[in-house]
Amino acid sequence: MTKINFLKGYYGMKLTKEMVSERYLSWLNDRDVTRYTSAYKAKHSIETIKKYVVECNEKNDIELYGLFSPSKEHIGNVRIMIDKRNKTFDGGYIIGEKNYWGTEAGEHAICLILELGFINFNLRKHFGGIAKTNFNARFTAKKVGLKEYAIQKERNIIEGNLIDTVLVEISSKEWKIRRKKYV
Amino acid sequence: MNQKLKAIICESLGISEDEFSEDIDIENCNDWTSISHMSLLTSLEEEFNFRFQDDEILELTSIKKIINRIENI
Numbered sequence: 001m002t003k004i005n006f007l008k009g010y011y012g013m014k015l016t017k018e019m020v021s022e023r024y025l026s027w028l029n030d031r032d033v034t035r036y037t038s039a040y041k042a043k044h045s046i047e048t049i050k051k052y053v054v055e056c057n058e059k060n061d062i063e064l065y066g067l068f069s070p071s072k073e074h075i076g077n078v079r080i081m082i083d084k085r086n087k088t089f090d091g092g093y094i095i096g097e098k099n100y101w102g103t104e105a106g107e108h109a110i111c112l113i114l115e116l117g118f119i120n121f122n123l124r125k126h127f128g129g130i131a132k133t134n135f136n137a138r139f140t141a142k143k144v145g146l147k148e149y150a151i152q153k154e155r156n157i158i159e160g161n162l163i164d165t166v167l168v169e170i171s172s173k174e175w176k177i178r179r180k181k182y183v
Numbered sequence: 184m185n186q187k188l189k190a191i192i193c194e195s196l197g198i199s200e201d202e203f204s205e206d207i208d209i210e211n212c213n214d215w216t217s218i219s220h221m222s223l224l225t226s227l228e229e230e231f232n233f234r235f236q237d238d239e240i241l242e243l244t245s246i247k248k249i250i251n252r253i254e255n256i
Contacts, residue, residue: 102216
């Protein structure tokens, strides 16, 4: 399934290189957007992003989707990394369009991650990590239903500071109860 | 209940005083997003002149919990 719809009009679509735009490029060159991601500080161009999208689509353990608003605007991306042996997945997201910060977009990005892993790929558990200082992301994850279960001390260097990572998880069973609110 | 506290909660979460209920929490209030949550806590710190501890920020997930916390400053 390459399109996933949510109740409030948000939807996710598998990214293709044709969907790479100047707006998308501007997100990756905005340190407010990428502060907590692996894209921080890297140099990006339309061509490097297209190459990245193609590479992701060639791998069978990575899924890269765009998140779209009810007005069909591409506002962010999610990526999941699948561990087929253990039937688990990790994931991450960015909301590139800042006018969607503080809206339900973040919740829908996490929902898209969970729908991909649990419904599309029938995996059994999601594990993730969030910088301890990223209270907005931690709040949103909690609201969607992810549970914090451990801390990795000094896991990341963010703007020169050693930052702990909070580990989060949710099972397929838990998501299938909660997803009715969104899907 | 402190009327100023009620007003701050309503304004931060975008709810009217008629809609106000201690049963409201992050699960049943769509407008209670991460940013409205941080805005709410910042407004409470300014109004009541104290600071929340980092560990509290993600625990105050219902109006009932927030009222209890403020009443115990």
